[in-house]
Amino acid sequence: MPLEQNLILTQYFHSLFGHANFEGLKDVLRSRGEERDDDVISQFCRRLETSSGLQLTAASLRAYDARIQRTRRRTATAPR
DSSP states (O other): OOHHHHOHHHHHHHHHTTOSSHHHHHHHHTTOOSOBOTTSOBHHHHHHHTOTTOOSOHHHHHHHHHHHHHHHHHHHHSOO
């Protein structure tokens, strides 16, 4: 049995997005770029919002998406 199937938190994470494993989630997101739309929401987030079996609200996905964007901006401008 693959290690991924033995990790309870990993299984739970995938189920939040309506998938049994990473491969299913990866297939859904593979064709999406990282660009953002006019509402500054990522294409990943937009695609996840329309996933069947999604256990998260659109509001929580968008809040998480916004945190990722803030973190990326901070790390991009941080001194090295």
